[in-house]
Amino acid sequence: MSSADPRELIGTAPAVEEKALEAALRPKALEDFVGQSTVRTQLSLVLQSSRMRHTAADHVLLSGPPGLGKTTxxxxxxxEMQAALRITSGPAIQHAGDLAAILSSLTDGEVLFIDEIHRMSRPAEEMLYIAMEDFRVDIIVGKGAGATSIPLELSPFTLVGATTRAGLLPGPLRDRFGFTGHLEFYSPEELQKVLRRSAGMLDMQVSTGGFVEISSRSRGTPRIANRLLRRVRDWALVHGVALVDDSAASEALDTYEVDSLGLDRLDRAVLEALCTKFRGGPVGLSTLAILVGEETETVETVAEPYLVREGLLARTPRGRVATEAAWEHLGLTPPPPRDEETSPLWNG
Structure with a gap:
């Protein structure tokens, strides 16, 4: 049986062959959406009010880590608004003309979803200001002194923007959203609800212990939970396991190198390099990336956020440091402190 790259299981970007399955597992109504109770309640009020007023819903900004349900x-x-949906992404809109072409083709009440909206170009952002507020764009015809601005009226639409880095959005753009919702990581109990629904759709028999085991390794992220569930399904099918209990789920996920905390090969490589090569740090990010054989950006964006959130790694001005919890998770004994660390003159 061939092994899969653990980053395909833990990473939050869906693989191409997985997209059809992920789309089938997405809830279609707000009442079926698990978790994010505050955002669901607030968004439900916004949508109900818009339907009662027979107008397009206010523009919506959804922020939070990847895999928590912004696209869903x-x-x-x-x-809910019984409207058509147009999907694009910030990196795909690099010129104002690209955005103008999309906006001018929208129909009355249509929903435009822009993923990673913080990565749009500045000229496109400036055009979006007017489009969101006045449902109008100004098309520049000609060049130089002979250039003419022609206003183009747009059909009323709802913009839904998604971002993993809300701080990078310029204030004027952020202020034009009528509703802003921040998505939080899921609790193990919420993930188990997600897994139960998905298991029913996948026709899987999973015990309560099996759901607990999978949810505990899912990093608080539904996308990862569903992906691990499908890999457990593959393992159970090949091994002829009809009912997936906690031991079967544990053995299956161990096969894919996803440990009890949800750490994959890269996560453990980072912690092991810190602990075994540098006595727990501090170590610079570039040095750490070389040691684990990955790009600096991969270590910083894929491994570090979860390790920091779980209290296994700390970022300091001097570099990355493994915490006491990291040593304990790896089954290693922390070395005694260096002489300079015990000195009152040490400024660490």
Missing amino acids: LAMIIAG
Whole structure:
């Protein structure tokens, strides 16, 4: 049986072959969406009010880490408003003309979803200001002194923007959203609800212990939970296991190198390099990336956020440091402190 790259299991970007399955597992209505109770309640009021007023819903900004349901909520918004959905992404809109072409083709009440909206170009952002507020764009015809601005009226639409880095959005753009919702990581109990729904759709028999085991390794992220569930399904099918209990789920996920905390090969390599090569740090990011054989950006964006959130790694001005919990998780004994660390003159 061939092994899969653990980053395909833990990483939050869906693989191409997985997209069809992930789309099938997405809830279609707000009442079926698990978790994010505050955002769901607030968004439900916004949508109900818009339907009662027979107008397009206010523009919506959804922020939070990847894999928590921002795209799913955009699809639900379109479904609740009985409107068509247009999907694009910030990196795909690098010129104002690209955005103008999309906006001018929108129909009355249509929902435009822009993923990673903070990565749009500045000229496109400036055009979006007017489009969101006045439902109008100004098309520049000609060049130089002979250039002419032609206003183009747009059909009323709802913009749903998604971002993993809300701080990078310029204030004027952020202020034009009528509703802003921040998505939080899921609790193990919420993930178990997600897994139960998905297991039913996948026709899987999973015990309560099996759900607990999978949810505990899912990093608080539904996308990862569903992906691990499908890999457990593959393992159970090949091994002829009809009912997936906690031991079967544990053995399956161990096969894919996902440990009890949800750490994959890269996560453990980072911690092991810190602990065994540098006595727990501090170590610079570039040095750490070389040691684990990955790009600096991969270590910083894929491994570090979860390790920091779980209290296994700390970022300091001097570099990355393994915490006491990291030593304990790896089954290693921390070395005695260096002489300079015990000195009152040490400024660490």
